[in-house]
């Protein structure tokens with residue numbers, strides 16, 4: 001009796017193997033598909049590519065000319081979310097207007113909050129501007145802290161480690177590939193950071209005006225002060241009376257420039273620039289934010305160059 005059962009199991013195994021082999025030979029798909037990565041913004045897509053190389057397919061949910069605060073949960077994003085193995089976003093409520101809707105509709109368990117396929121960068125870096133007692137009168141504030149974490153390159157390094165760990169878990173057959181790429185990225189990145197810090201030493205203590213608090217991590221890293229915002233409150237566009245107030249506030253202060261991102265309206269910045277005779281510095285903000293910024297390293301190179309050239 002026992003003998004027959006063993007024999008039966010063996011037969012079953014053998015026939016399953018034959019079916020499996022047949023499917024493998026007949027199938028046009030490669031045996032191991034690439035890891036599908038859904039990146040909320042180009043900086044995370046670019047970082048995932050650095051670590052994942054040719055083992056990953058990247059879908060960027062937004063481009064550098066889009067304001068990620070104001071995106072919508074479009075059907076194309078939902079389709080990408082459905083097939084994602086790993087989602088990489090900034091978190092800390094930055095994508096609150098659209099990401100939870102996508103996650104809810106996609107029915108993809110792996111990428112839900114806290115899942116193996118979910119990385120919210122803000123969870124892995126020291127957050128700035130964490131706020132207590134937030135209310136609606138304060139505008140579109142992010143109570144968990146400022147979510148624009150990618151412009152401190154030290155945060156990029158921290159998140160790169162998390163990406164390598166997750167890729168190794170999700171696609172364990174290539175774990176040594178991901179680990180090797182992460183450690184070589186880490187080594188080159190640390191050298192670049194030292195270079196940027198040397199290059200920016202003369203910017204320490206400088207004052208700038210910003211449009212939105214998009215640059216908090218960059219400025220904190222480089223020791224630059226944002227003395228005013230063109231937005232009266234976060235998420236509220238500049239208006240005439242607020243701009244007049246900014247003009248008064250910056251009198252007598254040595255302002256290096258007005259920082260704006262590709263997706264921010266230049267009108268208010270132009271007005272202030274003319275009135276106060278200070279330059280507008282349009283920074284790439286993310287990968288693809290200008291023609292130069294084709295990858296993360298060049299994006300920081302370009303940012304440092306533009307900050308330095310205004311003297």
Ligand SMILES: [Zn+2]
Nearest residue numbers: 069212213214
């Ligand atoms: Zn913001």
